Every structure is written in C-alpha cells, then in structure tokens.
Amino acid sequence: MKYLFLALSICVFAPVVSAHRLVRLYDVPHGSLMNMIEDGYDIASVDMRSGYVDILLPERDIDQVALLSYDYEVLPREWGELLPENTDNAGYYYSPEENWAFWCSLAENYTDLADTPVTIGQSYENRDIYMIKMTSSIPGDKPPIYFSSLIHAREPGGNSVLIDFAMWLTSNYDGGDTRAAYILDNTTVYFVPIGNPDGYEYNMPNGGYHRKNMNFTLGDGIDLNRNWGYMWGYDNYGSSPYPNDPTYRGDSAFSEPETQVQRDFIEEIEPIAAMNYHSSGQWLIYPYGYEENTYTPDHTTFVEWSAVMTAENGYFAGTCPECLYVVNGDQNDWMYGGNEEQGIMVFTPEVGTSWWGGQNDTTVIEANCADCRPMNIFICMTVPEFVGISGESEIGIEPLLALNSVYPNPVLSTASFRITSSGSSNVNVSIYDTSGRIVHSFGTGEFAGGTSSLTWAIPGEVPAGVYIARISDVAGNCDSRRFTVLR
Numbered sequence: 001m002k003y004l005f006l007a008l009s010i011c012v013f014a015p016v017v018s019a020h021r022l023v024r025l026y027d028v029p030h031g032s033l034m035n036m037i038e039d040g041y042d043i044a045s046v047d048m049r050s051g052y053v054d055i056l057l058p059e060r061d062i063d064q065v066a067l068l069s070y071d072y073e074v075l076p077r078e079w080g081e082l083l084p085e086n087t088d089n090a091g092y093y094y095s096p097e098e099n100w101a102f103w104c105s106l107a108e109n110y111t112d113l114a115d116t117p118v119t120i121g122q123s124y125e126n127r128d129i130y131m132i133k134m135t136s137s138i139p140g141d142k143p144p145i146y147f148s149s150l151i152h153a154r155e156p157g158g159n160s161v162l163i164d165f166a167m168w169l170t171s172n173y174d175g176g177d178t179r180a181a182y183i184l185d186n187t188t189v190y191f192v193p194i195g196n197p198d199g200y201e202y203n204m205p206n207g208g209y210h211r212k213n214m215n216f217t218l219g220d221g222i223d224l225n226r227n228w229g230y231m232w233g234y235d236n237y238g239s240s241p242y243p244n245d246p247t248y249r250g251d252s253a254f255s256e257p258e259t260q261v262q263r264d265f266i267e268e269i270e271p272i273a274a275m276n277y278h279s280s281g282q283w284l285i286y287p288y289g290y291e292e293n294t295y296t297p298d299h300t301t302f303v304e305w306s307a308v309m310t311a312e313n314g315y316f317a318g319t320c321p322e323c324l325y326v327v328n329g330d331q332n333d334w335m336y337g338g339n340e341e342q343g344i345m346v347f348t349p350e351v352g353t354s355w356w357g358g359q360n361d362t363t364v365i366e367a368n369c370a371d372c373r374p375m376n377i378f379i380c381m382t383v384p385e386f387v388g389i390s391g392e393s394e395i396g397i398e399p400l401l402a403l404n405s406v407y408p409n410p411v412l413s414t415a416s417f418r419i420t421s422s423g424s425s426n427v428n429v430s431i432y433d434t435s436g437r438i439v440h441s442f443g444t445g446e447f448a449g450g451t452s453s454l455t456w457a458i459p460g461e462v463p464a465g466v467y468i469a470r471i472s473d474v475a476g477n478c479d480s481r482r483f484t485v486l487r
C-alpha cells in the first residue's frame with residue numbers, strides 16, 4: 001500500500017497546471033490517513049464516522065485513484081473549485097471586496113454596536129489584515145471574545161458564519177433575541193474575517209484550491225495554521241518540513257507576517273475565548289493537537305462545553321488527534337498553551353461538508369450558518385460566567401448559607417442547585433430573569449436542610465437566556481448564582 005501512495009504522491013507534487021477535483025475515498029482505515037498526510041496528499045475533509053476521506057487531486061491523476069484499492073467517488077466540481085462564472089464574486093460566499101463592503105456597512109448601520117474595520121497589520125503581499133470590534137455602549141469590564149476565519153484561503157464557509165453571526169447580533173440587539181443584547185452588553189466581540197488575504201485574493205481567479213499564504217520563496221506557500229509558536233515543528237506528523245506539502249509549516253515559528261499579525265493582536269486584546277473557523281468535515285476541535293492523548297488542564301470544561309455546543313448540529317467534538325490527526329504549530333494550541341497566562345478557551349469548528357459547495361446554492365451556506373450560530377451564542381454567553389465577572393458569589397470559609405453550584409451550566413432541560421445551609425431548612429429559593437422578575441419559586445419544605453440539591457425541570461415556555469438563582473433565609477443570609485438556559 002505504501003508504494004502505491006508514494007507513486008501517486010509524485011503526481012500530487014507536480015506543478016499546478018490543470019483543474020483539480022475532490023475525490024472521496026471510502027473505508028479508509030485511520031492508520032492509513034496518517035500515511036496519506038505524510039505522503040503529501042492534500043486532505044480536504046475527513047469523516048471517520050462515515051469512514052471517508054476527501055482528497056484534492058489534479059484532474060489528470062484521477063484515474064490513478066483506482067490503484068489505492070478504495071471505493072471512490074469523484075465529487076461535484078463546485079465542491080472543490082471556485083467555478084469560472086464565480087471567480088469575480090465567489091458566488092454566494094463573500095469575496096474580499098464584498099467582505100470589506102459588508103463590514104463597513106455594518107458599522108454605518110449600527111454605529112452603537114459595530115466599529116469600522118481597523119487594520120491590524122499587513123500580509124506577505126502587503127494587503128491589510130483587519131478586525132472589527134463589536135460591543136454595546138454600555139460600559140463595563142467586558143471580556144474579549146475572538147472570531148477568525150480564512151487563515152486557510154479556500155475555506156470560505158467559516159467566513160460566512162462570522163458574517164451571519166455579526167448580522168444576528170446587530171439585528172437582534174433591540175428587541176429581537178435577548179441573548180444578542182446580553183452578549184453585546186457583557187462582552188466585546190472581535191472578528192478577523194480574512195486571516196489570509198493574499199491567498200483568498202489569489203483564489204478568486206485561480207480555481208479556489210489554494211490553502212497556504214503567497215510566500216513562494218521556497219515552495220508554494222506556508223500553511224499558516226502550522227506556523228504558530230507553540231510546539232511548532234514538534235514532529236513531522238500533520239505538519240511538514242517540505243515546502244511543497246499542503247501542511248508546510250515554514251522555516252521557523254511565526255516566520256510569516258500573517259501569523260505575526262494575528263499573534264500580536266491576540267496578545268494585545270487577550271481574549272478569553274475564541275472560535276477559529278475552518279472547513280470542512282463538521283467537527284468541533286479543541287486543544288491540544290500536537291500529540292495524541294495529551295489534554296489541557298481545562299479538558300473537562302472543553303468536553304462539557306463542546307457536548308452542549310454540538311447537541312443540536314451533530315458536529316463531532318474532540319482534540320485534533322481524536323477527530324482527524326495530530327498537528328503541531330496550529331492556532332488553537334498556541335492560543336491555549338502559547339504562554340502560561342493564555343489558556344484561551346479556543347475551538348476550531350470545521351464547517352459543512354466541502355470548501356465551495358454552496359457557491360451557487362445559498363441554502364447550503366444558510367444551513368451551515370444555522371448549524372454554527374448556536375455554538376457562537378453559547379461561547380459568548382458562557383465565558384463571562386466562566387471568568388466570573390459578575391453573578392458569582394463570594395463563598396466564605398464557613399458560610400451560613402451557600403448556593404454551591406448550578407449544574408449543568410448552561411442547562412438544556414433540568415437544572416440542579418446544590419445548597420448548603422448551616423441553619424434551618426427554612427430557605428427560600430427563587431429563580432429570576434435578568435429583569436428581576438421571578439420565573440420560578442420552590443415551595444417551602446422542598447429544601448431538606450444541610451447540604452442537598454433541588455432540581456428544576458425547566459418548562460418549555462421559559463425562553464433561552466441568563467437567569468439568577470437566589471437563596472435566602474429568615475436570618476437575612478443570602479446567596480445567588482447565575483446560569484444560562486439554552487433552547
């Protein structure tokens with residue numbers, strides 16, 4: 001098998017002169033996937049649940065796929081290629097010009113919520129890399145949350161998700177969905193919509209296959225998602241030292257201006273959470289990626305959060321080795337582990353099932369955005385609670401009355417409140433919304449005293465949002481804790 005891979009890989013390395021196609025290989029063992037990456041195959045999408053791998057091949061080499069002895073299928077042209085009729089405008093995706101126009105118009109139409117784009121640095125070919133800051137005018141200590149897309153130039157699906165989420169935030173701020181007001185009143189959301197502007201611009205008239213940046217000094221560009229400075233070049237799995245490989249990591253960490261620009265901006269704003277969007281494969285990936293069975297100190301939180309985030313859309317969550325394969329030098333690992341202070345709760349969603357599918361069918365893009373919007377809302381509503389900027393209670397060494405935990409938080413259907421009372425069992429427990437209205441009160445006698453739990457099966461008519469559980473006793477002791485209901 002190895003020889004066949006090698007024989008084909010020679011063709012893969014040939015200069016790009018012909019059109020390319022995505023080819024889906026069925027029943028690929030997970031072990032063979034690593035061989036394919038080592039051999040320089042350009043992996044577009046992996047779905048080990050269904051047992052297929054999509055690879056990009058020059059059209060002239062497709063006949064040789066039969067040598068691999070897998071069942072295979074040549075995928076529709078528009079899944080992997082930006083079709084000639086769309087090369088000026090990216091079809092239903094947003095071209096570089098359309099991105100700029102969108103973000104500028106957002107700032108013009110919602111002056112109180114969205115700032116005009118600000119340049120944070122330049123690419124290899126001196127194009128501007130810009131960011132958009134969104135928050136309401138309500139003052140406060142509002143934790144930064146980071147959204148990025150298109151660090152891989154042929155993955156516009158994530159860019160559409162960012163645009164969709166920005167539109168959702170602004171259009172729902174006044175009276176639509178109260179979660180939008182909660183997010184913009186309590187956090188600062190930053191968008192970096194085009195992390196690789198040279199590659200994206202290049203893709204417009206050139207078929208849309210290009211993944212890396214446009215620094216062709218040694219080969220055909222550097223994979224900007226292997227160029228970050230945590231565990232860069234740890235080994236050669238999922239990160240290549242060879243300049244023409246799709247995952248070429250560059251000759252040193254942060255060798256490329258594009259990764260330097262994002263690094264410096266991230267260090268400046270110090271986000272507490274991030275969503276770095278890619279496509280495709282319907283994954284939700286969290287750190288670490290550089291080694292199998294290597295987990296962050298926040299692993300339990302990553303697991304719990306991602307379970308909620310993927311409950312509706314069915315994305316498969318895990319570390320990169322669990323979902324796909326090991327990688328080193330990626331943005332996630334650096335944002336979590338790059339220095340001891342960071343620990344950013346960072347995720348990479350892999351949107352949808354192809355790079356360009358949807359360029360002529362807006363329902364594909366809308367469905368992808370609908371899949372991802374709840375994940376974005378979740379992150380933005382959860383991290384303020386996570387860092388405890390408000391709503392958290394100081395619990396003394398020997399509290400007379402304490403609401404120890406709300407579990408799970410966020411909650412989908414049934415919440416459990418763990419309460420400790422060193423006095424009587426005569427404790428009042430009520431749930432309030434953020435306007436101070438009582439949503440639910442537990443009856444006298446439901447709390448047994450000592451340390452025990454009360455559960456609340458949340459009725460369907462209670463909308464998604466932020467709520468406060470408050471306990472008090474006749475002696476005037478009280479405690480409260482904030483939690484989030486998701487629907």
Ligand SMILES: [Zn+2]
Nearest residue numbers: 152155278279
């Ligand atoms: Zn990617």
